[in-house]
Amino acid sequence: MQVAILTVGDELLAGETENTNASWLARQLAERGASVARILVVPDDADTIATYVREWAAEFDAVLVTGGLGGTHDDVTMDGVAAAFGRDAVVDADALEAVTESARAFADANPDVVDEYDLDLDLEAWARMPEGARMLDNPAGLAQGCAVGTVYVLPGVPEEMRATFEGVAGEFSGDAVSETVYTPAPEGALVATLAELRDRFDVVVGSYPAPRGTPNRVKVSGSDPKTVRAAIDWLEDRVETVPPPESDRRPGDA
Amino acid sequence: MQVAILTVGDELLAGETENTNASWLARQLAERGASVARILVVPDDADTIATYVREWAAEFDAVLVTGGLGGTHDDVTMDGVAAAFGRDAVVDADALEAVTESARAFADANPDVVDEYDLDLDLEAWARMPEGARMLDNPAGLAQGCAVGTVYVLPGVPEEMRATFEGVAGEFSGDAVSETVYTPAPEGALVATLAELRDRFDVVVGSYPAPRGTPNRVKVSGSDPKTVRAAIDWLEDRVETVPPPESDRRPGDA
Numbered sequence: 001m002q003v004a005i006l007t008v009g010d011e012l013l014a015g016e017t018e019n020t021n022a023s024w025l026a027r028q029l030a031e032r033g034a035s036v037a038r039i040l041v042v043p044d045d046a047d048t049i050a051t052y053v054r055e056w057a058a059e060f061d062a063v064l065v066t067g068g069l070g071g072t073h074d075d076v077t078m079d080g081v082a083a084a085f086g087r088d089a090v091v092d093a094d095a096l097e098a099v100t101e102s103a104r105a106f107a108d109a110n111p112d113v114v115d116e117y118d119l120d121l122d123l124e125a126w127a128r129m130p131e132g133a134r135m136l137d138n139p140a141g142l143a144q145g146c147a148v149g150t151v152y153v154l155p156g157v158p159e160e161m162r163a164t165f166e167g168v169a170g171e172f173s174g175d176a177v178s179e180t181v182y183t184p185a186p187e188g189a190l191v192a193t194l195a196e197l198r199d200r201f202d203v204v205v206g207s208y209p210a211p212r213g214t215p216n217r218v219k220v221s222g223s224d225p226k227t228v229r230a231a232i233d234w235l236e237d238r239v240e241t242v243p244p245p246e247s248d249r250r251p252g253d254a
Numbered sequence: 255m256q257v258a259i260l261t262v263g264d265e266l267l268a269g270e271t272e273n274t275n276a277s278w279l280a281r282q283l284a285e286r287g288a289s290v291a292r293i294l295v296v297p298d299d300a301d302t303i304a305t306y307v308r309e310w311a312a313e314f315d316a317v318l319v320t321g322g323l324g325g326t327h328d329d330v331t332m333d334g335v336a337a338a339f340g341r342d343a344v345v346d347a348d349a350l351e352a353v354t355e356s357a358r359a360f361a362d363a364n365p366d367v368v369d370e371y372d373l374d375l376d377l378e379a380w381a382r383m384p385e386g387a388r389m390l391d392n393p394a395g396l397a398q399g400c401a402v403g404t405v406y407v408l409p410g411v412p413e414e415m416r417a418t419f420e421g422v423a424g425e426f427s428g429d430a431v432s433e434t435v436y437t438p439a440p441e442g443a444l445v446a447t448l449a450e451l452r453d454r455f456d457v458v459v460g461s462y463p464a465p466r467g468t469p470n471r472v473k474v475s476g477s478d479p480k481t482v483r484a485a486i487d488w489l490e491d492r493v494e495t496v497p498p499p500e501s502d503r504r505p506g507d508a
Binding site: 014037122211 | 265266267268269270272273274276277279280281282283284289290291292293294295296297298324325327367375376379411412413432440441442443445448449452459460461462463465473475
């Protein structure tokens, strides 16, 4: 399964925020065996969003859009996605109910804020989505997500994005597997060995120099776990390997 | 000046690495008044790189490409950029000299590594770039960058990318300015005020909720510093503002 990730937001284009939403989603997809083909940041502009959603919905198996949901003027993602499908953005009855309930819970929990700021939310603005879309519940905030065919729209606030994605995570899958080894050998000493590895096995080989010094990292990916394992065995017979450096260790690493 | 950033690398698409190169470049460009229109991650695939470089060189004032330089099989960026311009990738004489010099310096500094790994670098592979390109010196490593017209190609190792960019930073400029204020008001209470702000002033207004609670952030951007300042003054008369939270402070913040 090939997936494109489209993140919306001027603040990402200004370099003010690392795009941790994209890398988090990419890891979730990789864990499920799906492959990420593109990660793109675009401004808060409905036409640009519409252009990429239309093009990528046709080109890839799924598109994940995140950011630009909500009730302020710069939240134009729903309009962009609607335009990509030639639909209008309308108030969704289920979403309006969810937003109303969330707003009521917020008001109950924060009576001072509601009083002080004369908070009068335009709940309908938070409940808009492309006509006929399937609402995706956001258990962590006001902005509800949606899916239109294979295009999934998620909120941009990280905890809301994660909570909304969890509800549809099961819809993403694939047969991509990978294994990674670390080596103290300089990248320049690996060239011939890695070329032969690619000739012998039906795998993709990535070679990543360490930011400073070694160990360098070699990642072998493919669609057949046995082939990937055999390629790693072949490589380990020819190249000295070491455990991952502390900074690269993840839960589950040996 | 509108700039697109194209970062190359399977490891970014797997979510293994945050794209700090893109956000660093975006901040450098913003500081110089240029606007970043796109940030895209593509795989180590020459055809995909060529497609975006060709399209974006026509659409934007400059394209910054980073990653996928060097001498291993997955370093295909120079081939992709060359293809975008209908040129061949060739060994550049100046680049070969720089690479040879860097390799000699590395060997002098690391005689054990060179002995142990029988290091025999294919220096020409590191010195390839599109025919007729202008070499961009990389004072921090082997992989030399290049510029073809308004397309700038930089190494992917962060310290090498930064060092190479410094050499051409003066070629990026623009008249974008912005100011940011923070407010304890919930985003929902700002909608009408921000709408009026946009009606009254020729500015772009971004409204960014805090990850949890407040203060929320409002960013006002435009091409005329006086207009941006007037818009901020108008806003500060109507909305309570507070100093930036510790996590958002940068050198130079008041």
